[in-house]
Amino acid sequence: MAAPTVPASPAPTAFAATGFAAARSRAHGPTAALWHAVELHRPAGEVDGACELTLCGTLARVSVDEPWPTQARDVCVPCVVLSRSSAR
Numbered sequence: 536m537a538a539p540t541v542p543a544s545p546a547p548t549a550f551a552a553t554g555f556a557a558a559r560s561r562a563h564g565p566t567a568a569l570w571h572a573v574e575l576h577r578p579a580g581e582v583d584g585a586c587e588l589t590l591c592g593t594l595a596r597v598s599v600d601e602p603w604p605t606q607a608r609d610v611c612v613p614c615v616v617l618s619r620s621s622a623r
């Protein structure tokens with residue numbers, strides 16, 4: 536009577552509901568600073584304040600204090616669209 540082996544599953548995390556964090560890009564020439572979405576592959580505490588590649592392909596500083604989707608007005612539209620389509 537061997538006990539069935541249960542494969543270890545990754546522990547659920549608080550942010551796993553969306554899988555995205557908001558990240559603030561810097562103003563760059565004519566482009567204003569915007570909020571982008573970053574897909575989280577690591578615990579939010581590890582990426583807070585780090586520069587990560589956003590969904591639209593730019594680098595932005597992750598701010599876990601800001602929820603995603605964000606209520607801010609200055610939001611990167613491609614990131615909103617991409618996060619919606621991949622989040623289902």
Ligand SMILES: [Zn+2]
Nearest residue numbers: 571591611614
């Ligand atoms: Zn973006």
